[in-house]
Amino acid sequence: MLDYGLFTYADKDEVLEKSSAYWNPGKTQFWIDSGVPLVIDRREGYFLYDVSGKRLIDVHLNGGTYNLGHRNPEVVAALKQAMDHFDIGNHHFPSLARTALAEALITTGPEGLSKVIYASGGGEAIDIALKTARHATGKRKIVSIVKAYHGHTGLAVGTGDERFSRLFLSERPEEFVHVPFNDLAGMEEALRGRDVAAVIMETIPATYGFPLPDPGYLESVKRLCETYDALYIADEVQTGLMRTGELWGITKHGIRPDILVTGKGISGGLYPIAAVLVSERCAGWLTEDGFAHMATFGGGELGCFAAMKTLEICNRPETRSIVHHASDVIGRGLERIRDDNPGWFTGIRQNGLIFGLEFDHPEGAKFVMRQLYDNGVWAIFSTLDPRVLQYKPGILIDPVLTEELLDRTAVAIARAAKEAGK
């Protein structure tokens, strides 16, 4: 009996059955077929527990949503305290918590950003960023990379791969230009007409398997933006919040973006919130018509508390130090595992605690994902490049868990090699 007070199930089978019936048959079946029949029950720190009791080390973390661990005690405490006094708030009025978070984001953010616009999730935040760029430049076109992913909302979905737009008849090639990643000539070609409002880039494209920008690529893209009067939007939803060893990945490239988008992790994994940081040049519409974009849940005040505590934890020198230590040790550990699996585990893409693990098989990461699951680790393949496994250890991970994670990873990768016939 699975008893959660408000609802109960006889067993896991009943959950899966009803999940198909009432929720999402496609997704439910996909995971059963993939050999990852996970229904998450207890969650704590960097551990997830299936309803069967099986423990998993979480290195998916929902793209960084659980950077600080599941139910981080400090964020939980901040939120509990907030709930004694606050609720979502009223999005029309000046607000205590929204103002405080905005100030915290701006004072700790990259230079040149001066105002914050809130959203209830990353997709909406991307839409806000794109609308803002269009308003600021008076231009309509948006350039993103081939295999980009910036979310599923109205405008965001247009920037991404057709995988998510065609089904809904939502691709709009005349407005959304896609150029190959790491191709400066292609980028310049797209910008040359001076009719582009903005280039939007994930600092490392997550869903594409974290291919690293060539040294100098992002810097050159930013220069091209300046040359052809387009804005640069840094999508830091997955690369931000200390994951690369600095608060925002884009600052490691010395780039001052015109607009920066954060989501996922900023919620502390507890209360949905996303935010767009914009430069003064882009902030014009907030004065011209402050009601032009509205969201009842955008910047909900409880979310602001979760975000403020999350931001404070991410900004601690101790956290930065832990990320540097852990990325060094895990990077070296993965290199050893790679050396033990020649011809199978072929590459490591790393920036801080962001890893894309490359396997020599068109669906290599799916084999590894399944074996990792069997061996107590949850990591997900890259939807837009299933050769590559997304591997994102938590930014507060400790040395003992790190060693266990590497041991389990080594076993799973070797087993997956056999399964894949390598």
Next chain:
Amino acid sequence: MTSGMLERARWAARAFARYDKASVDRIVAAVAGAGAANATRYAEWAVRETGFGVAEHKALKNVACSTGLVEEYAGHDYVSPRTDAAQKIVSIPRPAGVVFALTPSTNPVATVYFKILLALMTRNAIVISPHPMAKECCADAARTLAAAAAEAGAPDGVIQVVEEPALPLIESMMADPRVDVIVATGGTPVVRAAYRSGNPALGVGPGNVPVFVDRTADLEPAARLIVDSKAFDNSILCTNESVLIVEDAVADRLVPLMRGAHLLSPADRDRVREAVFPGGRFDTRFVGKDATWIAQQAGARVPSGTRVLLAPIDRPMPEEPLAHEKLCPVLALLRVPSTRAGIDAARAVLRISGAGHSAAIHSTDSRTIMEYGAAVPVLRVSVNSGNSLGGSGVHTNLPISMTIGTGYVGGSSAGENLQPGNLVNWTKLAYHVDAPFGDFAGLDPWSPPDGPVPRYPEPSNARTAPASPAAPAPQGDVLREEIRRLILEELASLVRS
């Protein structure tokens, strides 16, 4: 809520435990050098911040606990494996890991220096939790030492300090499973809390030092040593003498020889007692204050230049406040008719408090000295030496220590002066007695770091080649090292004088 300090310390400890001897020596020397170079500045700061003690004396301790300590342990190696071919055993050091160190207000910076260097010598990470009254000087000192350690190649985060040491935070940190050992110096409640925490703890209790002068003592040096020791740092240490017990036969000759000590009249003695122990309870205003100020507060007249107030008492009993620990330069004076009575009096003083800590004796009769040592329940007796720098190993050949183990009799697991060896375990590779022993010559499981630890997280496609291990220091550093060495030698000679 530990703000990530302990997690960071765990990473640092993990990395540091793999360092080789040469790298450790370089870090220890750099940190000791930084400590000695700032000895006077922090001594003055400590006196200013706490209002306790004598800056000059604190500076001396700061040097003793930095370069002095390194000199003391120069020949020791807590890093390399040891091979004992005769016993067919190889011992490999295993550092404790994360040391959580509580430091007192009375002896603040010297204890910070001391514990940090002990931790570094043994490749541990350390988190300092200073006494709230001395938090600013201690935090600054810890940061200075941390910077020196980092510059010398130590792992990031190997030395950290709790900037705002509030009691609930400290208690939760002490009980945290990420702490490997607690080293607690401070009042009894702190030490007891350390033992209760559930983590291994090395705690030390209070002192109440009896000093016995018997009929055979060489009175001239005894008098001088007792006054100097009692006056040292305005008697703020747990090692300063508390009750002077002297045989009748020599008492009248000893007291006039105690230059700088003023014998109080019975009326002034009562005034001092009433001031320092109003209603029988010690008034902490008097901690570490100088003798003339205390006399003035009490309304007693003393000559200028008085460093110690000598307060005659007639019974070493708990109901006599002056027989308790005083932490200020008031020395109780008890006359006894015989050696036997002197030893009994010393035992009586330690029944009040200070069991396991230290005592002193001035005598030339080995039999008496042996009897005193056997009868008095302490774990170190300074013989013909002041106890303030005798018990802590500066003027004796005991290990230099700011942390005095009081042993089982004092409710502590540590019975010796805390020393580097307390912070490291040894894994023994033990062969079967009949099996041929291996050849371990030249084998060392540790190595120098191949660059900054940790390396900066450059993207993997932009990573620069790691620096070759043990790259020679640039010319400027060599010169600076040389200058540093000269300063250290000069300071070290100060300590020994």
